Amino acid sequence: MPYIQKKDRKRFDALLGDLEVATQKISAGELNYLLSSVIWRIFENNKSYSKANELMGVLECVKQEFYARKVTPYEREKQEQNGDILE
Numbered sequence: 001m002p003y004i005q006k007k008d009r010k011r012f013d014a015l016l017g018d019l020e021v022a023t024q025k026i027s028a029g030e031l032n033y034l035l036s037s038v039i040w041r042i043f044e045n046n047k048s049y050s051k052a053n054e055l056m057g058v059l060e061c062v063k064q065e066f067y068a069r070k071v072t073p074y075e076r077e078k079q080e081q082n083g084d085i086l087e
Contacts, residue, residue, distance in 0.1 A: 002065060035059075 019034075026034075039055050 001061065
């Protein structure tokens, strides 16, 4: 769940600002590299099945949260603009 306390977000927001990811166009490959690098480094610091399972769960939750909060509203907007598949 990405809803950490606002006071805890500051250190991560600073990192994002340094990377300028929020304001720059980034390719799918570059984003994959960035996310993979973070996940792989976390795993290297604590190699275990439990940690691997935890990290895969985090990635799955990120995917689902993105779909629910960003993709679904976009799809609904396009459905209203262009009509439903079954229309």
